[in-house]
Amino acid sequence: MIIRTLFFASYKDIAGSDALDIELPEGALVSDLVSQLRACGDCWNDLPASPVAAVNREYSPLSTSLAHGDEVAFIPPVSGG
Amino acid sequence: MIIRTLFFASYKDIAGSDALDIELPEGALVSDLVSQLRACGDCWNDLPASPVAAVNREYSPLSTSLAHGDEVAFIPPVSGG
């Protein structure tokens, strides 16, 4: 399945992109997406092992299971206001 | 000596005027001014025996002694804002 993966602020600098379509096996969790990204090495190691994530624009635990077409965003510490 | 005496809001209704020049003996205190006014009877009895007062635009105790030309205001409970 394909997961639309979004990166913001400092995580965008890590990813070198603001959005990537990542292929994952059926039944994968958000934590699997994180592991797969960090396994790419290089600056991907700068992505925290347990980043804050949102699935379909809702804060969601890393144990959330994903479905084809889901939108996952990794949320660096926010600094709005 | 002559004391300029100001009345606001409900006290103006009691005094029937927003300002009166009151003659008082030298050395009189604000409390003497109050007593003299209340002695006029009728609605003057509605003026509290110990009203909040300002002398020359500063909140002042009733024990404040007055001088010719002073401006005394009696301040009903305020309700601005």
Add this chain to the structure above:
Amino acid sequence: MQSLQCSITDAIIDPAAVLAGTSSDNDGAVVLFLGVVRDHNDDRAVSHLEYEAYTAMAEAELRKVGQEARDRFDVGTVRIVHRIGRLEIGEVSVAISVASPHRAAAYESSRYIIEELKKRVPIWKREGYLEGERVWLAGGTK
């Protein structure tokens, strides 16, 4: 260019004018408080309000309150404007703007000013009710 500006006016209060130029380059937060005429008080239907002030003393007392806020909190420019005369429902009776480097001080000083204003500043409000009566209020409202 921090300053303290306090006035009593019989003109309509324009919130944008009260805000204009209040924040300096050092300020990160501005809090504007507006008091607005409500259509009821304690379950009575209000048609309008009349405000009266001991203007010279009220301006001096507003200035004291503003200065106390500046002494207690880390704030920049403070502006306080209170209207007098007849006010209709929805019109602004008082506007208080405070700029500060940090938001906590902006909120706290704004609140300090309105609470002290309601306790001490010689201004009085008479409510006109829909049925025609007019009554001077004694003491502050919430």
Add this chain to the structure above:
Amino acid sequence: MQSLQCSITDAIIDPAAVLAGTSSDNDGAVVLFLGVVRDHNDDRAVSHLEYEAYTAMAEAELRKVGQEARDRFDVGTVRIVHRIGRLEIGEVSVAISVASPHRAAAYESSRYIIEELKKRVPIWKREGYLEGERVWLAGGTK
């Protein structure tokens, strides 16, 4: 006509427009909070800020925060506008207006909204320093 209006914008925020029409006849108080770009942070001279948002989620999260404020406090119309893009010193980054029958609820709900916004709403700020460096800030400022 109480409502909850939340938006992310790349246009200059006009405080008067944020205030316009926020108070109903039932409201006695309006509190407007403005976040303003300061010329320094932690002793470093700031030349400008760049704000980025996860816009769709940020608007949804602002709406949740606003709804929580309405559930907790007796408030009428709530408007929250956050700007993104490049902001110069003195420009408004966020405006929050709250109308309420009573001032305590207006102050407290305004404060609730800005504190929650800074904790939860997916918006990020990058400071540009006078010497040229640009750094993403992590976590809220005071």
